[in-house]
């Protein structure tokens with residue numbers, strides 16, 4: 157049953173009931189249409205109340221229907237809205253908890269609306285690269301006023317009913333309910349009191365006006381262009397709301413429909429919808445059942461109070477979980493705690509944290525030099541030096557003191573997790589939790605599954621990630637896991653581009669134009685060029701067949717490690733992060749080119765971007781095929797949340813699908829024929845070849 161039908165003497169109450177959020181899929185729409193018809197047919201019913209069971213009035217459209225026939229199947233949302241507006245008896249919407257998207261559009265079609273003060277109302281479609289397509293852009297400005305409506309539509313942010321009720325002249329909310337407990341009774345009473353009012357009031361019959369008209373909309377258009385330059389939806393929202401002020405409701409609805417359909421087929425909207433599902437899918441592990449019992453995590457210990465350990469600890473303190481920090485020396489502990497304090501004080505100064513919260517968080521932090529103090533921890537996260545001997549010492553001691561069932565996690569970025577697990581007698585309890593720097597800020601967490609990691613440890617790790625507000629992705633064990641393994645290929649290409657004729661600035665600009673938060677050289681300067689240097693030295697021994705440009709090594713030999721030394725691919729002024737091109741670096745690159753007998757050529761931005769991005773795509777295909785990632789969308793999540801890949805492109809694999817895998821492989825073959833590039837590098841991964849042969853995408 158998706159809609160309950162109950163008659164309270166003379167008022168019919170239709171209750172949407174489809175957990176979790178009463179979304180308006182086909183079955184719900186059918187049941188609502190039937191309920192409305194029945195209420196009109198029954199003579200004792202004088203008025204109707206629409207409300208929602210559980211945690212929402214309605215969260216809106218069922219977005220799993222997007223792009224499928226079910227979304228348009230009758231009764232579609234438009235038809236349902238027309239039925240409500242044309243109902244022969246008054247309809248009162250009784251709103252609580254959340255009323256979003258299509259849910260709000262449905263409520264706007266009702267003759268009266270009542271809401272609990274804390275009910276959140278919003279039109280979040282813009283976050284999926286769309287605009288509200290069932291009258292929201294036409295009715296909300298009429299009901300609430302043009303400016304507040306446009307703000308809600310362009311931002312997609314929900315607003316509490318109590319605030320909306322204060323908007324001068326608003327007709328969105330007929331009345332605020334006293335509380336959730338009394339909402340239904342109050343709504344039934346309201347319905348009864350208006351049972352004989354005719355004609356029935358319609359939002360559609362109101363007028364939306366703005367005193368400054370054109371000037372205001374031009375201003376709004378400029379604003380959204382600046383704020384969301386890669387996204388077409390916000391500007392179209394402005395167009396739609398302007399139409400509400402200029403056109404009759406029927407014409408305005410047609411304009412809205414037109415704009416909605418234009419957006420529906422943009423790559424930006426496809427990317428955002430892809431990411432919406434990808435993020436939700438990331439925490440689901442194919443062979444770990446959703447009902448796997450979780451281990452309780454009520455206290456955490458962090459070993460190593462360095463750069464990563466401190467940030468990791470803060471995540472848990474922020475979530476209200478007590479943390480014990482362990483170090484080898486008192487000074488190191490004090491340094492670690494001081495850094496945490498400094499971070500919080502920075503937030504305090506910016507007004508992002510209250511004194512109270514700061515005190516609460518610091519009170520959850522304790523320190524120790526003694527492993528015996530870790531015996532009660534439910535989860536221990538190791539963040540000590542990246543050295544197998546040090547990891548061995550730590551895990552051997554942990555194994556001796558940790559309580560049975562405690563989860564033992566390592567934050568290693570490059571070492572073999574299976575070897576680390578083997579230092580203990582309980583490899584099933586060992587898991588990788590690969591945080592990204594700065595660990596208290598970056599959203600991404602790679603959960604690394606060792607050969608013996610137990611299912612309930614993985615399920616618990618995913619739940620812990622959620623608790624500390626990280627987006628977690630499962631990775632198998634390999635060098636670099638998903639993200640760093642891919643970025644190494646990308647950096648390799650960036651180096652080849654220098655050898656062939658580019659400057660770091662040209663490569664970075666092309667990547668940033670494409671939408672990357674930072675190009676490869678600015679990013680390397682931020683992360684520290686010495687990190688890649690160390691990896692290349694190791695590779696030279698393990699994998700002498702892998703080719704790198706020599707320029708990065710030459711740079712490091714000059715001590716240009718990046719922002720931390722004030723000099724890298726660029727120069728940096730003290731305390732500043734602006735990258736200033738350096739003529740000596742450019743000359744060094746040219747000299748190296750000359751020494752290799754390479755005649756530089758002009759390389760187009762398009763080639764730069766394709767070489768960078770398709771290097772990611774090819775490595776991703778290997779990662780998928782090897783089962784290191786369990787689904788393609790996980791790889792997109794890693795790149796969006798951990799590496800600044802442009803959101804409007806949906807991640808490297810979503811982008812490759814947009815380009816078409818046939819075209820991706822064709823470009824790779826062109827690059828392979830470039831004698832200055834690396835033919836082996838561009839050998840398409842078998843999975844990629846197979847997908848092209850079968851005409852499929854990732």
Ligand code: NAD
Nearest residue numbers: 460461462463464483484488539540541542567568569593
């Ligand atoms: P760091 O040098 O800043 O901190 C390491 C800390 O561990 C130091 O404070 C040190 O005193 C302490 N330590 C060393 N041996 C110890 C022991 N036996 N017992 C207790 N404490 C000990 O290093 P970091 O950058 O924080 O890296 C820590 C781990 O995180 C490494 O495994 C690294 O690969 C991984 N990691 C680093 C980054 C990054 O960007 N820095 C990102 C992801 C993962």
